[in-house]
Amino acid sequence: xxxxxxxxxxxxxxxxxxxxxxxxxxxxxxxxxxxxxxxxxxxxxxxxxxxxxxxxxxxxxxxxxxxxxxxxxxxxxxxxxxxxxxxxxxxxxxxxxx
Numbered sequence: 001x002x003x004x005x006x007x008x009x010x011x012x013x014x015x016x017x018x019x020x021x022x023x024x025x026x027x028x029x030x031x032x033x034x035x036x037x038x039x040x041x042x043x044x045x046x047x048x049x050x051x052x053x054x055x056x057x058x059x060x061x062x063x064x065x066x067x068x069x070x071x072x073x074x075x076x077x078x079x080x081x082x083x084x085x086x087x088x089x090x091x092x093x094x095x096x097x098x
Contacts, residue, residue: 051071
């Protein structure tokens with residue numbers, strides 16, 4: 001079964017799309033995720049932002065504390081993935097920020 005056809009996943013994504021502001025999003029994700037999961041996702045987005053700006057793995061590791069293996073996975077997604085990181089960063093205006 002293709003995970004993209006998973007009804008539970010579709011329901012979850014629809015719930016995320018109903019969130020109207022940062023406060024609602026934080027409350028939702030605090031209920032859904034552990035604090036570690038939430039901070040790990042936030043660090044992955046920050047790593048993607050830094051990599052999109054041309055930072056190297058060493059700089060990203062120093063700034064985020066992430067392992068080079070995780071940074072490598074983020075970079076693979078950034079370069080060869082579905083475009084999710086790039087779309088989000090572009091919409092946030094974060095890819096070009098220093």
